[in-house]
Amino acid sequence: MSKILLILQREYISRVKKRSFLLTTLLTPLLFGGIYAMAIYFAVKDSDEEYKIKVVDESGYVADRIEDRGAAKFEVVSLPADSVKEGVEKGESFGLLYVPQLDLDKPEGIKLYTMSTPGLQLEDDVDDAMEAALERAKMDRIGISQATLDSLRTRVSIKSVSLSGKAATSGNSAIAGAVGTFSGILIYMFMLIYGAQVMRGVMQEKTSKIVEILVSSVKPFQLMMGKILGVALVGLTQFTLWVVLTSALLSIAPIMFGVDAHTASEAANHMSMAGAAGGNAQAVEAIGKINEVIGQINLPLIIGSFMYYFLTGYLFYAALFAMVGSAVDSESDTQQLMLPIMMPIIASFMMLGAVLKDPGGDLAFWLSMIPFSSPIIMMIRIPFDVPAWQLILSMALMVVGFLGTTWMAGRVYRIGILMHGAKVNYKVIFKWLMSKQ
């Protein structure tokens, strides 16, 4: 045991000290932070920009009733449309909103002339402003005042309470899906990146011929486990640092752009609502809704099982990767041996969409039981409430699974690392697996 610890220590320290580790650990949060900061920057910047749009109204409905909306600032002019168009061409204003004679019940022929293509948001704003103006015109026609309308408006917020624990509101499942997908993808990346590191490490020990010296001091199995656990610890360290650094950066990013936190969070909320009409009251309401949904998700369960599948999934695949690394003599030989190992990982990643569609279905159930795919698939299912017995069974199978792959890899490894120049395929590996010590 103490020897596994020694090996683990060396693996950990030598990897953490590498410049590439330092770089990826520091740069990844910077990248996240940078993207986030840029999003905020543009959101804030956009809201400052104004688009002056001249309105030529031939209908008589709009001129008195149109109001600025978002970035669109309207100016009603009583000039012929053609001369305003020229003005737009010369850059005197951003655009011309032309309202022809129209039937209030069937408004047609309204046009927005601009030199550069307006953004989606601006088009929406102009659209909304136009609709609002015409609605007001209709209200005036039938004699309803704004005050009367306001007094009619009734707001109700219904809180959905699930009795079965299976809430199925659309907002809820969207967020559950996002949480599941995110954790599934993280586990997928972790298994691939660090699995490959284990493989490369084993292969380097073999090709640099250091391995024979090592196995005269420790059992091959100890050597393999020390490496697998050491790399796992490196992965956990990197992941923890990413979480810490990213969240630190995210709280600093707005300040870097000279925006106070309040504006920033408001801007962020605007973004997350994706085009929903602004207004503080609605934003607060939306945040409340999000919080409510997150509250319905069992966060401790998700974090707990994430850590569990994170580790067991890694252990399951790292053993297989170590097995391949021990069998080959050079990186180019790994390709064909890697394929059968990569396939289930990639396949479960591709099943993601199907599982999201029906998280309680047969496909999702079976994929979340088989250790080859369960780390990714089960993480997707958990936010949708998985029966306890399924979760426990899947976790137990995961233990059986990684003990199995570790045992198998250990048997192949002890022979593979001392075997040079052999042409290795899965038939040979199977022979090693079955051979006596």
Next chain:
Amino acid sequence: MDILTVNNVTKSYSNHLALSDVSLSIPGQSIFGLLGPNGAGKTTLIRIINQIINADKGTIEINGERLNPNHIEIIGYLPEERGLYKKMQVGEHLLYFARLKGLNRKDAIKEIRYWFQKLDIPDWLNKKVEDLSKGMQQKVQFVGTVLHNPKLIILDEPFSGFDPINANIIKDEILELREKGSTIIFSTHRMESVEELCDHIALINKAHKILDGPKKEIKNNYRSKTFVVNHVGDIGDLDGHYELLGTTALEDGLQETKVRIKDETGSNLLLEYLIGQTKVVGFNELIPSVNDIFIQTVKEGSHE
């Protein structure tokens, strides 16, 4: 007292026999030469002693005790195929090796310092392995093998990669280690170093042990009562006790002739006889080198 005994060890791989019923005993505080052509089974035997692989049949005893994991700490092994972690510092690397062999940190550091002083390379400690030349790396590997003061040191082709000066330094260290009580098993093709260093030798060919014993005894057994005579002037025909094996001309009219005594006649009588025939300048018994014995026995083996 034998430090290592190998009893009827057999090992086969899926498609060939690597060792067949090999028995050896290696006396303590000796230098034991394990010889044999490539693929004879030497490395298999060494790996079995190092518990890297298990024998199919037979047993191994160290100091009369069945081989067990505790023995790892008293064995130092320098494999033929050896490497180091390129990115590690030399000192760190040796510390890692020593600790894997069960030394604690403090003792390991003490030993590393001792050996680096002894080999006069103290400034290598903080260098990275990749910055060392191949010969320098070999030296580091040698230190890594003996750091934990092993009682049994197994060296597989220890001199490959060394220049003659460094090879001599390592040779002296090997002799000194024996003086201090260690036993060295020494697997090599380089017969001149076997001739020079080994007390005992064993020869393995095609999975079988074909020769084993003290070097002197073996060499005695291979003596053929043949003598090398340097002389000026022809020897002429010899009488019935002797056989002339061949003459080569050397410089300045000097000739070298090999003569074998066919019966129990002593060497003094041969010399007296030769003096009567020609002018003798030199007279030596032809003692077979380990190299000759090696080639002869391996050849005999392959004719069978």
